[in-house]
Amino acid sequence: MSIPLQDNLNxxxxxxHALWALVNINEDLGAPLLLPIENMRAWSKHLFDCGFRHHKDLQEKWYIPPADDTPLYGAVGGKWSDTPPEERDEAAEILANLPTGVKADLKARLLAEDAGEV
Known part of the structure; x- marks a missing residue:
């Protein structure tokens, strides 16, 4: 199963209802699904049955899934942001998740492309 995302759930x-909010809670682990999805669905239902409801106007965190082509050594679990998707600088977020060596290689390639060397 793919990562449960807020926009793709009912x-x-x-x-x-709350399944998307249970994704990658501990970003340090680098795994978006900390438990089998069936357990996370049960937690979501439990929270719903306890009266917890999402209020979009009160939301202060948004999940950013990893890119489809993110290598295993990258930000596998995605991350949480304090900025809504429409206000985020996606390029900056992608760069922030790249290892230093990959950034240096990318910079060299872009500079070579600008200089017409590619």
Whole structure:
């Protein structure tokens, strides 16, 4: 299964209502799904049954999934942002997740391309 994302889930379904918010809670682990998805769906339903509801106007964190082509040594789990998707600088976020060596290689390639060497 792919990573459960807020835009792809049914907020009226108790098993999906909070599922997206349970993704990659501990970013340091680098794994978006800390438990089997069935467990996370059960947690979502439990929270829903306890009265927890998402209020879009009160949301202060947004999940940024890893790029589809992110290598295993990259930001595998994605990350949480304090900025809504429409206000984020995606290029800066991608660069922030790249290892230093990959950034240096990318910079050299871009400079070579600008100089017409590619």
């Amino acid at each position: 907020p009226a379904d108790p098993e999906e």
